[in-house]
Amino acid sequence: MRIDVLTIFPDYLNPLREALLGKAIEQERISVGVHDLRDFTHDVHRSVDDSPYGGGPGMVMKPQVWGEALDAVVGSDERLPRLVVPTPAGRPFTQDTARRWAEEPWLLFGCGRYEGIDQRVIDDAAERMPVEEVSIGDYVLVGGEAAALVMIEAVTRLLPGVLGNPLSAEQDSFSDGLLEGPCYTRPEVWRNHPVPDVLRSGNHAAVDRWRRDQALVRTARRRPDLLRGLPEGTLDAADRRL
Numbered sequence: 001m002r003i004d005v006l007t008i009f010p011d012y013l014n015p016l017r018e019a020l021l022g023k024a025i026e027q028e029r030i031s032v033g034v035h036d037l038r039d040f041t042h043d044v045h046r047s048v049d050d051s052p053y054g055g056g057p058g059m060v061m062k063p064q065v066w067g068e069a070l071d072a073v074v075g076s077d078e079r080l081p082r083l084v085v086p087t088p089a090g091r092p093f094t095q096d097t098a099r100r101w102a103e104e105p106w107l108l109f110g111c112g113r114y115e116g117i118d119q120r121v122i123d124d125a126a127e128r129m130p131v132e133e134v135s136i137g138d139y140v141l142v143g144g145e146a147a148a149l150v151m152i153e154a155v156t157r158l159l160p161g162v163l164g165n166p167l168s169a170e171q172d173s174f175s176d177g178l179l180e181g182p183c184y185t186r187p188e189v190w191r192n193h194p195v196p197d198v199l200r201s202g203n204h205a206a207v208d209r210w211r212r213d214q215a216l217v218r219t220a221r222r223r224p225d226l227l228r229g230l231p232e233g234t235l236d237a238a239d240r241r242l
């Protein structure tokens, strides 16, 4: 997978070079290009924003700069990226989104700041490539870079060879629609807190049942919306006994 990121704060994306993701880049399982939007300005101030038409607070990112930057990154390659624009006004980013994007050969993240990017940039790009405006949640951020880091991690961890243990991707939260239950490691007792006996029983069926019950109870308490949204047939008779 090829990933490109357009941003006015390229150093914000340095964490992509760390840990498992950094290793996947070194192993050339993923290529990551981070591009400074200001490299596509032509004025002495390297300005990327301007006042909003219609008035109002804040500034809007200029279409000319974005248009030139996107043209440069996309290039004349016949292949086109899926352009992802992180924005609070976007469709929700979910594990299903991550799974879908993990099949893409090329993702291009356009990170806006200020009040956002001139809408004509999105409209013009959509004439040439698939574009998705996506939100990672309902809270205030200053720009799209943190969201891009979140989404890039959620996607690339699903790629073959990126995670040390591929089972982890299949068994983690949301993989079966439920929140993950509690986890434990040594010592058996820590500050008078014991590990649940069932986890030390060696009875794998009982451990699986306990873990499933914990996931169901945690999901019911913290995210009842996820329970209501489970596909028909997800919960079996044993689940429904709770």
Ligand SMILES: Nc1ccc2ncsc2c1
Residues within 6 Å of the ligand: 086, 087, 088, 134, 135, 136, 137, 138, 139, 140, 141, 142, 143, 144, 147
């Ligand atoms: N404020 C805010 C909230 C969510 C979000 N997702 C992508 S950029 C962004 C910005």
